[in-house]
Structures are given as structure tokens and as C-alpha cells.
Amino acid sequence: MSRSLDSARSFLEQLEARGGHKAAILSGEFRDIRARSASWKTEGVCSTEAASQLGNMKKNRYKDVLPYDQTRVILSLLQEEGHGDYINGNFIRGADGSQAYIATQGPLPHTLLDFWRLVWEFEVKVILMACREMEQGQKKCERYWAQEQEQLKIGLFSVILTKAMQVNADIMLRTLQVTFQEKSRSVHQLQFISWPDHGVPNNPDCVLTMVEEARRLQGSGPGPLCVHCSAGCGRTGVLCTVDYVRQLLLTQTIPPNFSLYDVVLEMRKQRPSAIQTEEQYRFVYHTVAQMFCSALQNASPHSEKLKENRSPLRGDALSFRTSPALPAIPRPLGVILRSISVPGAPALAMEDAYAVVQKRGAPEGAGPEPSGRRAEESPLYSQVTRAPCGPGRTRLTSGPGRKTRGGRSPAIQGPAWPGACEDVANGVQTGGLGFNLRIGRPKGPRDPPAEWTRV
Structure with a gap:
């Protein structure tokens, strides 16, 4: 300077x-x-x-x-x-x-x-x-x-x-x-x-x-x-x-x-x-x-x-x-x-958020995948929501097999099938892919994993 x-x-x-x-x-x-x-x-x-x-x-x-x-x-x-x-x-x-x-x-x-x-x-x-x-x-x-x-x-x-x-x-x-x-x-x-x-x-x-x-x-x-x-x-x-x-x-x-x-x-x-x-x-x-x-x-x-x-x-x-x-x-x-x-822009206040996992497998009782569709086409992450399903559970906002005319999955207002919500106990996920943890207030900007779907 x-x-x-x-x-x-x-x-x-x-x-x-x-x-x-x-x-x-x-x-x-x-x-x-x-x-x-x-x-x-x-x-x-x-x-x-x-x-x-x-x-x-x-x-x-x-x-x-x-x-x-x-x-x-x-x-x-x-x-x-x-x-x-x-x-x-x-x-x-x-x-x-x-x-x-x-x-x-x-x-x-x-x-x-x-x-x-x-x-x-x-x-x-x-x-x-x-x-x-x-x-x-x-x-x-x-x-x-x-x-x-x-x-x-x-x-x-x-x-x-x-x-x-x-x-x-x-x-x-x-x-x-x-x-x-x-x-x-x-x-x-x-x-x-x-x-x-x-x-x-x-x-x-x-x-x-x-x-x-x-x-x-x-x-x-x-x-x-x-x-x-x-x-x-x-x-x-x-x-x-x-x-x-x-x-x-x-x-x-x-x-x-x-x-x-x-x-x-x-x-x-x-x-x-x-x-x-x-x-x-x-x-x-x-x-x-x-x-x-x-x-x-x-x-x-x-x-x-x-x-x-x-x-x-x-x-x-x-x-x-x-x-x-x-x-x-x-x-x-x-x-x-x-x-x-202390140079640097002040961090914006953010509400608590939940990262949502798009589970790979079809729900129990669901029909087979459409012809020619690969499991990998289902996005790993779909959206982020603030609304919990209930105590210790996280709501998914989209489900496999549900597509609109534009190709996007509509928001689901409640659990659509067994296992749609994964249990989270004391900050540790009990099953699944291990991403469904509650995210606290961020300390600064961060880049999401490449697999995330931008919203």
C-alpha cells in the first residue's frame, strides 16, 4: 500500500x-x-x-x-x-x-x-x-x-x-x-x-x-x-x-x-x-x-x-x-x-437449510424404470428446503419418476413413499449416502460438489 x-x-x-x-x-x-x-x-x-x-x-x-x-x-x-x-x-x-x-x-x-x-x-x-x-x-x-x-x-x-x-x-x-x-x-x-x-x-x-x-x-x-x-x-x-x-x-x-x-x-x-x-x-x-x-x-x-x-x-x-x-x-x-x-465483504445473514438427497433406489412398491432410462440420470441433489418433515427427519422435495412437462420434478408436500425421509440423529446420519446432514450458518462462501444440481 x-x-x-x-x-x-x-x-x-x-x-x-x-x-x-x-x-x-x-x-x-x-x-x-x-x-x-x-x-x-x-x-x-x-x-x-x-x-x-x-x-x-x-x-x-x-x-x-x-x-x-x-x-x-x-x-x-x-x-x-x-x-x-x-x-x-x-x-x-x-x-x-x-x-x-x-x-x-x-x-x-x-x-x-x-x-x-x-x-x-x-x-x-x-x-x-x-x-x-x-x-x-x-x-x-x-x-x-x-x-x-x-x-x-x-x-x-x-x-x-x-x-x-x-x-x-x-x-x-x-x-x-x-x-x-x-x-x-x-x-x-x-x-x-x-x-x-x-x-x-x-x-x-x-x-x-x-x-x-x-x-x-x-x-x-x-x-x-x-x-x-x-x-x-x-x-x-x-x-x-x-x-x-x-x-x-x-x-x-x-x-x-x-x-x-x-x-x-x-x-x-x-x-x-x-x-x-x-x-x-x-x-x-x-x-x-x-x-x-x-x-x-x-x-x-x-x-x-x-x-x-x-x-x-x-x-x-x-x-x-x-x-x-x-x-x-x-x-x-x-x-x-x-x-x-479487516477487508472483506460482510457475510449475508442466512437461514438454516437442509441439503436434500435424491435417493438412488426406487421406493418400495414402485414400478420398474421406464425403458432406456438409467439410474444415473436421477440427480443426486434436487433442491434445498427449510421445512423439516418432522423431529429428526428431512423432507425430500422431489421423487423419482415424477416429471412435469418441462422435465422438472414437482415439489412433494409430504413423504410419498416409505424411506422418502432419512433419519438424522444427533447430527449423524443413520443410513443412506451420508449427505443429509443439517447445514448450519455458513462461515463464508463455498463451492458445492460437482454433483449438485443448481437451483
Whole structure:
């Protein structure tokens, strides 16, 4: 196992020891993050002078969410046309140290042009939108994309919708053709349509789906992901943090002392109030824990054996979502972690069963075998049943000589002839072939003898 996965396992073990993502200790962590963030302004670590200038104040959607000067996005495109360099947005470094994200607010009616200046100048290919236009009766974001059969003109930019589709119930994907000065580009927009303001999604899968799809659309080309919600801090910070940790995992660069507390604190140094609520902070822990769990399961010896047999555990090796074959079941995080400590799928609960023997000889008083029929054609095993014939006896579910139109033996509701049930006393068979013993709860998967008839 790589050192990166060792770090992931260590993170999970520490999280479990602290009580999981619902532990009270995370409340103290988040309070400390907020306190330290507030101190940066008074200590001069972070300033907001550009955002506070009189001409720029009207470009801020919220008065208490102002971009830091140290990391703010500075626009140069179209400055000769009299447009200023200010937009309420910040660069956030990615796992490789590059300017991987632009965290910005949802555009206002009078900042639509600035938004498209940003997208064009910094060669943004993918926009992640984590809000709706209207939420709880309030306008949260101005529509900056074109609708079907519409050409949206914003200054010197022309925007046309070329494709729109639902990725799933939570995510909408739009492909836009943007033209500026006779040059055209395709820009993809992923909109999360069911994420409540100041809240969290129902489970991590939808967020992981969104960042995975964003990276698929982004490809290996240059340009940051543009991420926004309404204020560009809470939900935006969750998406940036999840993608940041996912990139650490994919590039196997998770540091030995990996700490989500430190990651979020660093995010907040670059974009104010990134991850805005304690609930969002806990959700990030939950999402990262699921990513690490999936990565460790894929790297387990069982998974490696499947890969050697060319039967991968999952078709998408980059997916950290819950496997469709193993639906998520609400349970404490500790249960998940213990299952990782001891790799292997949990055994399914099984009822007690009886193996049934198809006896070779015909019952007493039965007629001769049909012409040309060999005794060997009667299957040794027919079916498995849970119903006993009586104390210490096992019921056979089929008998020789009784065939239906399809060639199968019908179930017999009771003993049809003497000796149809064999005695079993104290777990030891008193006669017959020696297979008619009661089978207890199995300890694991096993292969049946070749003579068994599959049911």
C-alpha cells in the first residue's frame, strides 16, 4: 500500500477514534477556524481594500463577503473599454499548487459582463454552480447562460446554448458556445439544483458526481474551474475542498500528517468564509471519509486479486462514490472503518437449510424404470428446503419418476413413499449416502460438489 493510502487510513482511524464526523470535537474545530479567520483582518494578514472602494462596493452581492486583496482575481480584458479590474472572486490553489479554482459570487445584473470577462480571460472550460437562481423567494444569482433557442448578448459576448441534459436528479449539465471578437469556445456549466443555502446535500455521492464530471469535462487542458454559489463562500468552499482532496488522492500525494482542519483553514486564507457553517464542515469530513474508504477498499488484497483476473471492483477507477451494487446504508462511521480494518465483504445473514438427497433406489412398491432410462440420470441433489418433515427427519422435495412437462420434478408436500425421509440423529446420519446432514450458518462462501444440481 502506498504512503498516500497509509495517510488516508490514518485519517480514518483518527476520525473514528474521535467519534466520526458527528463528533462534538468538530464543533470546537470549526469555532477555532472562524475565530482565526476573523483575526486575520485585525492582524493585517488579509485585507479587502479593493472591494471596499466606492466604485466597487456596488459589485458585491453581500457586504460581509469581500474578496481578499492577496488572492483576488484582477481583470485586464476590456479595460481599454473603460471597465475596471474588479470582480468579487478569489483564486484558490489546487493540490499541485497552481491556481486551480476561481471562487466567485453569483453574478448581479450589472456584473454579468465582468463574469464573462473572467471566464474568457482565464480560459475557464467548466463552471460549477451550487445554487439556483431563486431560493426561498430571493434572487440568488442572475442568469448568465442562454436558454434554448436564445442568443444571449452580454456586451461583446454572445452566448448560445448548444446542449442541456440532466446528469441525475440533482445536477444539470449545459454546454454553451461563447463567442468574443469572432472567436468561439465551448464552456460547460454544471448546476447543482437541490443544494439548500447554508445547508448540505443528502449524501456525498451527488457532490462526488459533480466534481468527477467537472474533471472529466475539464480534461488535461489549462484553466481553472470557476466555482460559485450565491455568495461564493459556503457551498463553493465545500466543492473546492472536496475536489482538492480528491486530487491529492488521485495523485497519491496525501501528506502523512493530512488534516482537514488545515485544508479548510488554508482555503479560508484565500477566499473569505469558505465552508460557511459547521454543518458544511461536518459534511466535508463525511465526504472525504467516503472517498478514503472507497480508495482503501479498491486497494485491498481482494480488489487486487479481482484486477489480476481482469474483473475490476468498479468500472470507473476514478470514482469514489458508493458502488451501485452496495447501496449506502445509514450506519455509524465507526462501522465503516472497522470493515476497512479487516477487508472483506460482510457475510449475508442466512437461514438454516437442509441439503436434500435424491435417493438412488426406487421406493418400495414402485414400478420398474421406464425403458432406456438409467439410474444415473436421477440427480443426486434436487433442491434445498427449510421445512423439516418432522423431529429428526428431512423432507425430500422431489421423487423419482415424477416429471412435469418441462422435465422438472414437482415439489412433494409430504413423504410419498416409505424411506422418502432419512433419519438424522444427533447430527449423524443413520443410513443412506451420508449427505443429509443439517447445514448450519455458513462461515463464508463455498463451492458445492460437482454433483449438485443448481437451483
